[in-house]
Amino acid sequence: MSIVFAGLSPHPPLLIPEIGRRDRERVSLTDQALKKLAGLLTQSKPDVLVIISPHGPVFSDAIAILHKHILKGDFGQFGAPHVSFTEEIDLEFITEIEKTSREQDIMVVLMGDKECKQYNITGKLDHGVMVPLYYFREFGLDAPLVPITMGMLPYEDLYRFGALLTKVSKKLDKKIAVIASGDLSHRLTPEAPAGYNPHGKEFDEFLVKALKKYKVEDLFELDPKLIEKAGECGLRPIIIMLGALDGLEVDSEVISYEGPFGVGYCVAAFTPTDKEIPSKIDLLYKKRSDRLKGIREKEHPLVRLARQTIANHLEGKKTSPPEELTPEMKKKAGVFVSIKKHGQLRGCIGTTAPTQENVAQEVIQNAISAAFYDPRFFPIEKDELDELTISVDVLSEPEPIESIKELDPVRYGVIVKQGNKTGLLLPDLEGIDTPEQQVEIAKRKAGIITDDNIKLYRFKVTRYH
Structure with a gap:
């Protein structure tokens, strides 16, 4: 057996009727699209449901998988503790993922009770899993779950891990469906939770177009600065999901896209056909190697x-x-x-x-x-x-300033001093958009807690690559 279905689902908790209430009207397009996705998924009759979330335990060098026979979760943190899940987990599938990943030099951390305690993690299902799961269970899908949390690994490694999921499904003779849970830009409008950035719309348009035309390689060519400015949480789960479809011709459909509340919500379905095509894995690694070589040469x-x-x-x-x-x-x-x-x-x-x-x-x-x-x-x-x-x-020579208003996080770096404590932050860093953020991070680096007797300095840099 192999992969029978894949999809992309957003995960705003307000989609849940007991949470969203009147606000659900603003996401009606996404709601209807998720119902269609759930119907298509259920029709594919998977033996195992894999959901990849960005909101579980995220490691910089590994992919995490909750490893318990039964997992529970609820929407208590969103005011609806009575909306809950008790899910059977396919431990055989997870154990084989870990074994195969180890053989292919991809680090996977199995999060049992001991590991959850070690890393101070609840070990419950997160909302990135539960929101799409709510729709799937409503449609009667009863396949056991494999909840995976993306890692901060290189995109090529994430894609290869996705391909590994399908390899495991073949070895265990189980049909799998793989769902990427993720929202697109969180910075589409001034009301957006992560603040407004005009590049958010650019990112979403690029990603939706690539998914619609199934241009997998295009996602690996995205400018890292554009990704950072978009403030997204879906790209890595998407790449893992697409990796699970590697080597297969795929019928793709973007069912819906909308951006209420300043956050991009895309629902898409990917149905693999029986026709095999060349794997993209070696090509993606070669492109990465060539790209890095080009950087070194310049x-x-x-x-x-x-x-x-x-x-x-x-x-x-x-x-x-x-x-x-x-x-x-x-x-x-x-x-x-x-x-x-x-x-x-x-x-x-x-x-x-x-x-x-x-x-x-x-x-x-x-x-x-x-x-x-x-x-x-x-x-x-x-x-x-x-x-x-x-x-x-x-660095230029630092100059003292009287007010935070004299800072510009793109143009100037900042030095914060309090007694013998000093914190510095360079200018033009990804994710640092305001002087307030800049100063707060510099304070944190120095261990400065209060604003008493703080001295601020700014400086310019000439950056060489």
């Missing part, structure tokens, strides 16, 4: 110096500044080296003022610190080098 000399420093350190070698210093390397300034791996921060350490003879030596020192001594991360290993993207920020 790196600024300061960034190349940081990368070479990291590579040399892994070999036990010291790095010296180039014999011929570029103009940027000759000056004295504070420098931050930031390292990312597949869009996720991997290390960032720097100096607010010069501590070395020149910027070149500043980069060498801070590249080693960011790669190997950032206390938030394990030291970088040799096999990660080609997966890393690096940026170098050269």
